[in-house]
Amino acid sequence: MRAIVYRSFGGPEVLELAEVERPVPERHEVLVRVRAAGVNPPDYKLRRTPYPPRYTEPPLTPGWDVSGVVEEAGRYTARFKPGDEVFGMLNFPHPAAAYAEYVVARPRQLARKPAGVGHVQAAALPMAALTAWQAFEDVAEIRPGQRVLVHAAAGGVGHLVVQLAKLRGAYVIGTTRASKHDFVLGLGADEVIDYTAVDFAEAVSGVDVVVDLVGGDYPRRSLPVLRPDGTFVGAAGMTDGDAEAYDRAGVRWDSFSVEPDHAALESIARLVADGKLTAHVDQVFPLADAAKAHELMESGAFTGKLVLDV
Structure with missing residues (x-):
């Protein structure tokens, strides 16, 4: 599968599109086919230097926010089945490798995608x-x-x-x-x-x-x-x-620091579906242009959110 990888800490230029092995879900996890991934400040902070210091060394794949479709569901999961559209913030503050075509996740870090909202809009929401x-x-x-x-x-x-x-x-x-x-x-x-x-x-x-x-x-x-x-x-x-x-x-x-919360995501999804809450997406980048998204994120010259179309 395709994923964004950086093999050393540094500027946006260290991000590269690479072919990596598709993750395999454990019995308590789901495999999600990522349709869009949100870009957030911790993404570039971790890329520049260990953030916080306990993180492992590169190679690493950035990102926590995803919206996509459940591809596989482990034997010990009941919340989702293959074909369900979901969104969520995965594993934060530990690495989640969201800038990729597939990602594994604990079901309770996900919620059903808001009705009537596309994957790009949904990926802008979680964090x-x-x-x-x-x-x-x-x-x-x-x-x-x-x-x-x-x-x-x-x-x-x-x-x-x-x-x-x-x-x-x-x-x-x-x-x-x-x-x-x-x-x-x-x-x-x-x-x-x-x-x-x-x-x-x-x-x-x-x-x-x-x-x-x-x-x-x-x-x-x-x-x-x-x-x-x-x-x-x-x-x-x-x-x-x-x-x-x-x-x-x-x-x-x-x-405080944000943490995964599927119950809150479900409440947020209802507000979005009802038209009471909207994430403004300033620009959408293809996955291969993750470095350009990071450059813009660090410049601050945008409004609302940036998203990768996977």
């Missing part, structure tokens, strides 16, 4: 939508009327956070470049801030929840905009110094 979902389900419960500030609101995760926050009745403020303001407003955001022209900390205050998808100095800069009983959700991580500053201020904070 980004699960991150957005778990930010609200596991960390910050949103109540109607609360003010939610979303950093990187036009990004892969951010544009889904905006939609989910609006579905929960929040007043949503997004930070993004001016060129993407119309896009974020079209998702339902109530306000947008051009972070390249304005210091968001001076433009907004009295926020109940901050969802940070940027990292760097954003946790520190976000502390003054939060209400004393507010919550900071650090999906991009935060330093020990930032955590201590939040603790001293008595403001709740949490930093």
Whole structure:
């Protein structure tokens, strides 16, 4: 089968299309014929250097997000049968080798593909939508009327956070470049801030929840905009110094990493099928052009999601 492989850590140029053996599912796994694979920031972070350090050395195949069709089902599986259309985030944070024509997966890391949605659209959802979902389900419960500030609101995760926050009745403020303001407003955001022209900390205050998808100095800069009983959700991580500053201020904070969750995927699929949640796909690349997709992902010069058509 065809798969993207890198034999050393480095830039996008280390990605190559290769012929490799098709994986064989264990009795508790399914074999999925991949139709599309989502591209996410951890894909290129792992390609550049071990991320986190416990990962094995190359050769490796990147990717976690897939949408496809079950080809084989192990004897000890009951959730799916051959021919079922499925999507999911596989095995994260451990390698899953999703940039390939076939992949093996535990059934409970998959859900049935949303009705009426193609594989490209479905492959754009798992990691980004699960991150957005778990930010609200596991960390910050949103109540109607609360003010939610979303950093990187036009990004892969951010544009889904905006939609989910609006579905929960929040007043949503997004930070993004001016060129993407119309896009974020079209998702339902109530306000947008051009972070390249304005210091968001001076433009907004009295926020109940901050969802940070940027990292760097954003946790520190976000502390003054939060209400004393507010919550900071650090999906991009935060330093020990930032955590201590939040603790001293008595403001709740949490930093988390997304995890596979078939029940959440099923809820997400229902929202997508009902037209209440949409993943915006900026560009679709053929599998052989995975390096070009990584170049664009690292540049940040896109809106929403990037997907590989397998």
